[in-house]
Amino acid sequence: MYKPVSRMRRLIPVLKQDGVDTDLIMLVRTILAASKEIAFRVSQGELAGILGSTLNENIQGEVQKKLDVLANQLIKEMLLDDESVRAIASEEEEHVVAGHSTGRYIVAFDPLDGSSNIDVNGQIGTIFTVYPAREDVAYDSCQQFHQPGINQLCAGYILYGPSSLLVLSTGGPTRCYTLDLTHGGYLLTKAQMNVPRDSCEFAINMANYRHWSRVTQAYFDQVLYASERFRHSSVRWNAAMVGDVHRVLSRGGIFLYPEDARLGNETGKLRLLYEANPLSLLIEKAGGKATSSGRRTLEIMPKDLHQRVPVVLGSVGPVDDFNSAVFSA
Structure with missing residues (x-):
């Protein structure tokens, strides 16, 4: 305790x-x-x-x-x-x-x-x-x-x-x-960082849009242009996972780095062992959620020292929305 x-x-x-x-x-x-x-x-x-x-x-x-x-x-x-x-x-x-x-x-x-x-x-x-x-x-x-x-x-x-x-x-x-x-x-x-349950702020490299799967593109089409719920959405991107995740921990939101069609990124870009896992633990202990291809990141058994995974973490609401939209499609 x-x-x-x-x-x-x-x-x-x-x-x-x-x-x-x-x-x-x-x-x-x-x-x-x-x-x-x-x-x-x-x-x-x-x-x-x-x-x-x-x-x-x-x-x-x-x-x-x-x-x-x-x-x-x-x-x-x-x-x-x-x-x-x-x-x-x-x-x-x-x-x-x-x-x-x-x-x-x-x-x-x-x-x-x-x-x-x-x-x-x-x-x-x-x-x-x-x-x-x-x-x-x-x-x-x-x-x-x-x-x-x-x-x-x-x-x-x-x-x-x-x-x-x-x-x-x-x-x-x-x-x-x-x-x-x-x-x-x-x-x-x-003494305690707390991630709000919902937020319309997200961090993602939109330059990779053309490489994403159709369902991932469709989700962001909805977030950016079609949904009334997300009409006040804001994109924040530092090109440093540690900085983007710190903002999520500080004021909520969602950080995403999905897999894409580029060579080497088919199963994600971020490393499970020393990027995804530690930051996922910090997010979870602050009341947020961290997933990889729709499953809890912290439960993945590594197979390689530099294994790469897709990452979606942050406020529970947006994380669930993304996983529901992409993995139920």
């Missing part, structure tokens, strides 16, 4: 009050130590020499930004120094990276979501999730991560912007913390 907590408290006392295991608290601290360094580099921008692209592509076939590489290396090195970490998985790493064979936890992360926004000073963030390590497979096996999202012990993201925000759930409420630069710690600024 999670007790109400007052605002403006430091992170560690809140986690202790929530009954979080000490080792997990220390692991969260490790991740956040890396996030503070990333936040500083982001605030420096061109002054830190982290803008622009490298000459390399990651395992996803995406050109890596300099800050992508830096963020991945910072988080990776700090996690591997933590003896509670058995293995890690990252968007920027093709394979599982082995940690400590006796570690209690495995960690997956997207070191820098929204990389296309880096050079235009737009929204970017770090997404992370923690699972219990499996005893039935090798400590460095990719099967360590073959667990459904409901097994997550902790999920969160850091949104870098005018202020750096941590949104976190350890199985209880989705809470929001703000990085206080005066003492270098995260302070609780919203």
Whole structure:
């Protein structure tokens, strides 16, 4: 049972009050130590020499930004120094990276979501999730991560912007913390985030309309042009899932990234392990709903480290409307 907590408290006392295991608290601290360094580099921008692209592509076939590489290396090195970490998985790493064979936890992360926004000073963030390590497979096996999202012990993201925000759930409420630069710690600024049940605001890349299925196109034709209910609809799109989902958590709405006809996107674009699952947990713990092809995202059993899925999450009403329209057609 999670007790109400007052605002403006430091992170560690809140986690202790929530009954979080000490080792997990220390692991969260490790991740956040890396996030503070990333936040500083982001605030420096061109002054830190982290803008622009490298000459390399990651395992996803995406050109890596300099800050992508830096963020991945910072988080990776700090996690591997933590003896509670058995293995890690990252968007920027093709394979599982082995940690400590006796570690209690495995960690997956997207070191820098929204990389296309880096050079235009737009929204970017770090997404992370923690699972219990499996005893039935090798400590460095990719099967360590073959667990459904409901097994997550902790999920969160850091949104870098005018202020750096941590949104976190350890199985209880989705809470929001703000990085206080005066003492270098995260302070609780919203003890419980709640997603309103209905909203006419949605986040989707409408440029992909021509690639969607007929029924998905028909749904958006209804939303944008035909339905009286949605005549006040507003499209919001940051090109960073972490930013769009934060807006949904803050004021409601729906985030969508459906599958489409482009090569590689037939089963979705977003990664189940370190994008869809952690953000789905945060949405659910805030009273929202998260689905993939009409089913609960957190119940999907991963088959691959970088498995992609379609994502629809946010306010319960719009999510149900979309699934009813598209999957009942």
